Amino acid sequence: MAATAAVSFTALAFVINRTQLGRSITAASFDSELAGLLGVNVRRVTVVVFVIAGALAAIAALLFSVAFGSISPDMGNSYSVIAIAITVIGGYGNIKGTLLAALLFGLLSTLVGSYISTAYEQVYIYAIFLAILFVRPKGLLGRVERIV
Numbered sequence: 001m002a003a004t005a006a007v008s009f010t011a012l013a014f015v016i017n018r019t020q021l022g023r024s025i026t027a028a029s030f031d032s033e034l035a036g037l038l039g040v041n042v043r044r045v046t047v048v049v050f051v052i053a054g055a056l057a058a059i060a061a062l063l064f065s066v067a068f069g070s071i072s073p074d075m076g077n078s079y080s081v082i083a084i085a086i087t088v089i090g091g092y093g094n095i096k097g098t099l100l101a102a103l104l105f106g107l108l109s110t111l112v113g114s115y116i117s118t119a120y121e122q123v124y125i126y127a128i129f130l131a132i133l134f135v136r137p138k139g140l141l142g143r144v145e146r147i148v
Helices: 002-018 020-030 032-037 042-068 077-090 095-115 121-135
Strands: none
Touching: 002 020, 002 042, 002 095, 020 032, 020 042, 032 042, 077 095, 077 121, 095 121
């Protein structure tokens, strides 16, 4: 499972950072109107992004079903909140920051569950993430934009 997740993450990072499609996705995410004026087919990029997101969600669902042995429509609800928190903590739009935040979340979750209490595991994790947001509002690897 870890190998599948690593391959998926590496492929996504390669597409975003090294291909013309990735440049188009980045441009459309920053300013879709300007990207359209510069020749990016924003509608096509949007469709491709939704296809990539669907493929990654299907891979995650497959791995999740293998790990837990069953599938139900609401089995990922609690994980979607965690995923949003990880994205915000990593720095919105920063793939490396998201990976770092996910690894940090997994490590903290395991340590808190093992040494403190599994009953309040989520409370401790969210408290730590809120503390990180107070110290670094743009996320772990997010950049502060300066207006001159």
